Amino acid sequence: xxxxxxxxxxxxxxxxxxxxxxxxxxxxxxxxxxxxxxxxxxxxxxxxxxxxxxxxxxxxxxxxxxxxxxxxxxxxxxxxxxxxxxxxxxxxxxxxxxxxxxxxxxxxxxx
Amino acid sequence: xxxxxxxxxxxxxxxxxxxxxxxxxxxxxxxxxxxxxxxxxxxxxxxxxxxxxxxxxxxxxxxxxxxxxxxxxxxxxxxxxxxxxxxxxxxxxxxxxxxxxxxxxxxxxxxxxxxxx
Numbered sequence: 001x002x003x004x005x006x007x008x009x010x011x012x013x014x015x016x017x018x019x020x021x022x023x024x025x026x027x028x029x030x031x032x033x034x035x036x037x038x039x040x041x042x043x044x045x046x047x048x049x050x051x052x053x054x055x056x057x058x059x060x061x062x063x064x065x066x067x068x069x070x071x072x073x074x075x076x077x078x079x080x081x082x083x084x085x086x087x088x089x090x091x092x093x094x095x096x097x098x099x100x101x102x103x104x105x106x107x108x109x110x111x
Numbered sequence: 112x113x114x115x116x117x118x119x120x121x122x123x124x125x126x127x128x129x130x131x132x133x134x135x136x137x138x139x140x141x142x143x144x145x146x147x148x149x150x151x152x153x154x155x156x157x158x159x160x161x162x163x164x165x166x167x168x169x170x171x172x173x174x175x176x177x178x179x180x181x182x183x184x185x186x187x188x189x190x191x192x193x194x195x196x197x198x199x200x201x202x203x204x205x206x207x208x209x210x211x212x213x214x215x216x217x218x219x220x221x222x223x224x225x226x227x228x
Contacts, residue, residue, distance in 0.1 A: 033216065041200065041222055043219040096166070098156050101153055102153075103153045
């Protein structure tokens with residue numbers, strides 16, 4: 001079993017729909033990252049969080065440390081949101097920045 | 112700021128040849144990461160440096176892989192000899208510490224797509 005599990009693996013939705021991508025992990029963590037990989041291959045960091053919720057524009061990320069679960073939400077989705085979204089965790093080992101990645105969720109937004 | 116710079120962007124080589132990938136981190140960042148991405152295994156950390164010192168190289172697959180960071184603005188990942196199973200996209204990323212033992216987000220380079228024939 002992978003340390004970081006994402007669901008769904010693939011998601012297709014209509015423009016304007018509310019999107020939720022889930023990430024579950026099995027290890028103790030110091031932080032969780034959400035990354036976006038564009039169709040061209042570039043990777044961008046969206047959020048880094050260790051508790052609660054963060055919001056940036058139409059994107060919202062939440063984390064529940066007790067349940068070892070995080071969600072990434074996209075409101076009013078747009079075709080330009082089509083990308084692979086990757087969850088990554090940093091374990092609790094002090095001083096170690098190593099990230100362990102989920103396998104990604106491929107999101108396609110249809111106009 | 113130019114962001115993380117990687118070269119070459121594409122590399123095609125034959126099995127057995129030496130391959131060297133290069134990375135220039137964002138100025139002021141003191142942590143540098145090398146990642147490999149394949150369809151089968153997704154993103155994996157190969158090695159990371161902090162203040163030019165290798166901290167975790169547990170992801171380096173075998174002795175054919177080596178990485179160096181001779182100064183704060185340059186790092187190389189070398190594969191010698193290369194094999195077809197090394198074909199992947201190799202990403203370099205950098206970050207700077209947030210202070211108090213915390214860390215910031217990582218900034219990724221555009222990647223090098225390596226094909227070993």
